[in-house]
Amino acid sequence: ETGVTQSPTHLIKTRGQQVTLRCSSQSGHNTVSWYQQALGQGPQFIFQYYREEENGRGNFPPRFSGLQFPNYSSELNVNALELDDSALYLCASSFRENTGELFFGEGSRLTVL
Amino acid sequence: QKEVEQDPGPLSVPEGAIVSLNCTYSNSAFQYFMWYRQYSRKGPELLMYTYSSGNKEDGRFTAQVDKSSKYISLFIRDSQPSDSATYLCAILSGSARQLTFGSGTQLTVLP
Numbered sequence: 001e002t003g004v005t006q007s008p009t010h011l012i013k014t015r016g017q018q019v020t021l022r023c024s025s026q027s028g029h030n031t032v033s034w035y036q037q038a039l040g041q042g043p044q045f046i047f048q049y050y051r052e053e054e055n056g057r058g059n060f061p062p063r064f065s066g067l068q069f070p071n072y073s074s075e076l077n078v079n080a081l082e083l084d085d086s087a088l089y090l091c092a093s094s095f096r097e098n099t100g101e102l103f104f105g106e107g108s109r110l111t112v113l
Numbered sequence: 114q115k116e117v118e119q120d121p122g123p124l125s126v127p128e129g130a131i132v133s134l135n136c137t138y139s140n141s142a143f144q145y146f147m148w149y150r151q152y153s154r155k156g157p158e159l160l161m162y163t164y165s166s167g168n169k170e171d172g173r174f175t176a177q178v179d180k181s182s183k184y185i186s187l188f189i190r191d192s193q194p195s196d197s198a199t200y201l202c203a204i205l206s207g208s209a210r211q212l213t214f215g216s217g218t219q220l221t222v223l224p
Contacts, residue, residue: 004156041217042216043212048210058211092156097210100162100205103159106155
């Protein structure tokens with residue numbers, strides 16, 4: 001059984017650029033959530049996808065968008081990057097929608113210059 | 114006021130000590146309470162999960178929930194250097210699909 005994998009692990013972008021982060025869910029999990037973790041802070045919920053549809057969203061602007069694919073892999077896209085977008089982006093999969101039992105990947109560390 | 118407040122630490126204890134980590138929350142709708150552990154440069158991993166007031170034990174770890182005071186705690190007995198990590202409390206309401214995390218407490222257990 002493979003765990004949650006994320007790519008890339010680190011990346012550097014400049015303000016105004018766009019970025020795509022990828023996630024492969026744990027086998028058997030049909031729900032994926034994305035969280036943003038700033039340095040020294042707890043993760044903040046961005047959104048959740050269940051069966052390829054967004055079914056929950058946190059307090060993030062529309063330039064944060066996502067996709068979930070039929071194989072339950074997922075993407076997080078961020079447009080018009082801002083300096084404050086610098087953070088660790090965590091993908092978490094779960095076997096159902098409404099659960100606190102999340103399985104996190106190791107994250108993608110984004111630096112915006 | 115944040116929905117979940119966590120003692121920020123950092124906390125440094127000698128090996129073998131009993132560690133107490135604490136969070137308070139403001140929303141009575143919160144029903145499920147989790148503790149996650151996050152090692153440096155890793156994603157969080159679930160340690161314990163409870164939904165009722167009272168204590169829940171798992172080996173050296175005890176999670177305690179007091180819904181009347183909106184207070185949750187994690188106790189670590191016989192702490193080990195391998196317990197050195199950031200501990201995050203996380204709470205889920207019954208209808209929500211998102212976890213609300215505390216800011217984390219960084220724990221160092223000195224050998």
